[in-house]
Amino acid sequence: MDTVESIRMAVKTLTANKLRSSLTMLGMIIGNASVIAVIGIGQGAQRLAAEQFEALGPNVLFVVPGTRQARNRTFEIPKTLVLADAEAIAAQVPSVKGVAPQLQSQLTITYRGRNITNLVVGTTPQFLPVRSFDVARGRFITNLDIERNNQVVILGPDLATSLFRGANPIGQTIRIKNVAFNVIGVMRPKGAFLGSNQDDVAYVPISTMANRVVGRTSPYGLELTFISVSAQNPESIGAAVFQISNLLRQRHKITNEDDFAVDTQKDILSIVGTITGALTLMLAAIAGISLLVGGIGIMNIMLVSVTERTQEIGLRKAIGASQQDILVQFMIEAVILSAAGGLIGTLIGSGGVLLVAAITPLKATIAPVAVALAVGVSGGIGLFFGVVPARQAAQLDPIVALRSN
Template sequence: MDTWESFKMAGKTLAANRLRSTLTMLGIIIGNASVILMVGVGQGAQKYASQQFQSLGTDVIFVITGTDNARRNVIAPPNRLVLADADAIAEQVPTVRSVAPQINGSELAIAGNNTKRATLIGTTDSYAIVRNAEVGSGRFLSNDDIKRNARVVTLGAAIAKELFPQGNPIGQLIRIRGTSYEVIGLMSEKGAFLGTNQDDTIFMPITTMTNQLTGRTSPYGVAIQVINVSATSNDNVDAAQFQIANLLRLRHRSTDMNAEDTFTIRTQQDALEIVGNITGALTILLAAIAGISLLVGGIGIMNIMLVSVTERTQEIGLRKAIGASPSDILTQFTIEAVILSLLGGAIGTGIGISGVLLLSVVTPLQAGISIGAIALAVGVSGGIGLFFGIFPARQAARLDPIVALRSI
């Protein structure tokens, strides 16, 4: 019997037992759909995180006060960077384009009868340039505001809606710790980033925040938590990072050059690599968990095929009696198992792709359709069908035709 004839006979047999064939394929369908969908989710998460970081600016460098080990000390947290450090970086590092020092806080903001706790950032006019922040209306903080210690603020989109739900906030007053501040601008919506709503932020001149709220918390000057720096170009990020580190080491180590750094420098690329590694590992984990369904589906195919061999003992005996060889029987049963796997893989692929497209529509994740994941899932499902179909097929091929015919 030729291979084409074996395919035709296998197809007729599977068509005659539609319910059993469908249930047999179910594990493969679920497995393929799960693998494709989970890989799509993982890749979508990678793209989303990358876009969120890039929206902050690809040439941004963050100089953070303290080291990772020192920041774990909750009893005496480090407070080493000062405003003079930011000024020194701006003046002495040639590969730096803009510098924006930053003081963080959390305060209750009051506007009329509306009260909202918001993140408070004291910074300079360079912040909008370094962090790629866009003003929706009004204006951001200016250099004159910094020099005059002006009592002005620029609101994030979310906090503006909370405090002024009925109208335009520009020109209105808000109160923080009993002091009134004029709203001079409204930032464009930027959304959440790493669990923090960037629109739920109030920006204030760093001098005003120091004089009105935080005070002088370091004997060496105005203490700050972060220095936001933008390099002159993406190609100069590494050079700027090296030059900033050397400058701060000179400023912070007057005598002991072997002392530990009192700061940490991070770049956008560092953050992207960390997020990429995390989401990549999660993608592999999700795909591996989903791949278990393929294994279960393969075992289901073997079980059903073994049952099929028992049910078709008479058919096998008759075919052998009229001249079918063991290889013909082996080929037919193997083809049936492979057809079930490949057909289930194709249906599962269609469901998985549909799920990925639906996910892209209803969520912010730009889930991608991975050709590699599709090829791997379909190839694995076909291989599973072949692997788990061999044993039942050999069982059928080894049946003694005399014993099989006795059951007629």
């Protein structure tokens, strides 16, 4: 019997039991759809993270207090960076273009009975060029505001909307931790960064933040949450990391372990990529289990089919069909079930990826490798699990098969 005839008979047999065939394919459909969707969404998350880092500015570095290991051991931010460190970096590191120290905390902001707990950032005028932010209305912090400890605040656009409900916030007075602040500006929308809404933030002079809001807790000066630094150009990032590290080691009199870390965008993006890649791989592996379950389902149904079609197999052998013919037919049926399930699952998974890309910020895309892998694996699983029932059918004795009821 030729292959075309075997395929025709296999399709006819499967379509005669539509419900059973559909339920058998269900495991393959779910498995393929899950694998394609998980990989597509995972890659979209990595692309979104990369775009958000690029939006920070092309040459931004972050000097953070404590080593990464120390920060992992405690929930408290180490107080090892002070404002004098930021001033020294700006004055003594030639590969640095701008320095923006930041002291930030989650605080209660009040306006006419509306209480909102939001991130409040104490910073300097250099924040705008270093972090690539812009003011939409009003003005930003000036050096005079810092010298005089002025109680002025600039609001992110989302925070301004939450507090003022569409009214003009410029010139209004709000309270931050029961300290009155005059609103002098509203920032231009910036978007989210690694799940944090940068448009829902209040900015105040760093001196006012330290002296009148959160207080000074470091004996070495005005402590900082971290320091944002912009290098002169992409080629000078490595030199900036080296020079900043050497300067801070000298200032902090470090002889053993650093009490700070200098992270580049590439470093942070690598960490984020590792985390999202690991999660994507884990979820894809979990989704792949359903492919295995689907293969077992195919084997079970094919074994039942062999039992039900014993007389048919015996009759075909009696009129000249060889073991090879019977083996090929049942193998083809198993492959058709798994391949059809894989195709339907691919369409559903691809549709899910496109839907996620359309309604969320994730740049999810259909990964050709994931599609090829899912369809190939599903076909291979169908072939693998179809061997046992196909061999059982091929080895039936025709006389015994014809006598069975």
